[in-house]
Amino acid sequence: DQQVKQNSPSLSVQEGRISILNCDYTNSMFDYFLWYKKYPAEGPTFLISISSIKDKNEDGRFTVFLNKSAKHLSLHIVPSQPGDSAVYFCAAMGRNGGSQGNLIFGKGTKLSVKP
Amino acid sequence: DAGITQSPRHKVTETGTPVTLRCHQTENHRYMYWYRQDPGHGLRLIHYSYGVKDTDKGEVSDGYSVSRSKTEDFLLTLESATSSQTSVYFCAISSTPPPNEKLFFGSGTQLSVL
Numbered sequence: 001d002q003q004v005k006q007n008s009p010s011l012s013v014q015e016g017r018i019s020i021l022n023c024d025y026t027n028s029m030f031d032y033f034l035w036y037k038k039y040p041a042e043g044p045t046f047l048i049s050i051s052s053i054k055d056k057n058e059d060g061r062f063t064v065f066l067n068k069s070a071k072h073l074s075l076h077i078v079p080s081q082p083g084d085s086a087v088y089f090c091a092a093m094g095r096n097g098g099s100q101g102n103l104i105f106g107k108g109t110k111l112s113v114k115p
Numbered sequence: 116d117a118g119i120t121q122s123p124r125h126k127v128t129e130t131g132t133p134v135t136l137r138c139h140q141t142e143n144h145r146y147m148y149w150y151r152q153d154p155g156h157g158l159r160l161i162h163y164s165y166g167v168k169d170t171d172k173g174e175v176s177d178g179y180s181v182s183r184s185k186t187e188d189f190l191l192t193l194e195s196a197t198s199s200q201t202s203v204y205f206c207a208i209s210s211t212p213p214p215n216e217k218l219f220f221g222s223g224t225q226l227s228v229l
Contacts, residue, residue, distance in 0.1 A: 006157075034217075043119075043205050043220030044158070089157060093213070102148075102173065102213050105158040 003027045004092050006106035013113050019077040021109050023090030026071065030092040034103070035064060035075050038087045047088070048075070080113045087111070118142050119221035121206050127227045134193040136224050138206030146209040147189040148218065149173075149181065151202040158205065164189055165212065196228040 005024045013019045023033075031052035036044035050057040050064045050073065057064050063076045077084055090106040118141030128134050138147065149161040160173030162181040170181050178200060182190045193200055203225050207218040 004157075041222065043207075043222050044218075045220070046217045049217075091158075102160055102163065103158075103218065104174075105150075107155060107157040 002106075003030070004090055004104050004106040006088075006090050006109050008109050009107070010110040010112070013080045013111065015082055015113055015115050016079045019075075019080045019084065019111055019113065021075040021077075021088050021090075021111065023073045023075075023106055024071055025073075025092050027092070027094070027104075028071070029094040030104075032093050033064070033066060033073050034091045034093075035062075036089040036091060036105075038089065038108070044089060077111075080111075082113045082115050085111055085113045119206060119208055119219060121204070121221040121224050123224060124222070125225045127229065128196050129229055130197055131195050134196050134226065134228075136191045136204055136206075136226070138189045138191070138221060140187050140189075140206075140208050142208060142210070142219075143186060144208040144210045144219075145186070146212060147183065148207040148209075149179075149189065149191045150205045150207060150220075151175065152205060152223075153202050161191065161204075193226075193228075196226075198228050200226065201228045202226060 034049040035047040037047045038044040048059050048062050050066050066073045087108045087110045089108045091103045120139045122137045148163045150158045152158050159175045164170045164183040180192045203223045205223045206221040
């Protein structure tokens with residue numbers, strides 16, 4: 001049973017517009033969430049994270065929003081650029097360690113930004 | 116980029132043969148991980164290591180073993196490869212223990228088991 005769900009396998013957006021990638025989780029022990037970005041033939045790279053004590057974290061064009069009551073987070077990219085075209089993985093973990101301390105990844109969403 | 120080298124980058128093998136994938140790091144990080152990435156599954160943790168000779172199982176460890184005899188090397192072995200182990204394998208490292216916020220990933224090994 002998937003604990004971290006990215007229900008949209010792909011998303012296509014026009015350059016300059018907003019990209020919104022969604023992620024849902026089921027495990028209430030998760031309290032830290034991350035987004036990784038992956039280009040073809042490369043390993044994933046860390047993009048942005050958010051702790052459960054916050055509901056928003058911003059880094060340049062990237063903002064992550066967390067709705068704990070809905071167990072939902074989203075990544076907003078504004079404005080979207082063609083170089084943002086990649087697969088985006090949502091990941092979660094619990095800060096109380098043990099197996100929950102290891103990252104659990106979603107299936108990924110492939111973002112295509114059209115010029 | 117973090118100094119992580121995975122070898123080989125690509126491998127084709129036959130069912131039933133043993134296969135070893137190597138992850139080598141130059142960062143002197145204590146924590147190392149093996150993940151596999153499959154369509155429809157995202158990244159799943161196979162095994163991890165908290166230091167030399169200190170390893171543990173992850174989510175999908177069946178059919179895999181690991182060894183860590185040196186800080187810089189983390190080996191993943193498929194004792195008898197099966198077609199279900201066709202996948203892209205990623206090694207990751209971290210300087211901090213779980214719950215760790217950021218993993219640094221290698222470029223991956225594409226393994227095909229025929």
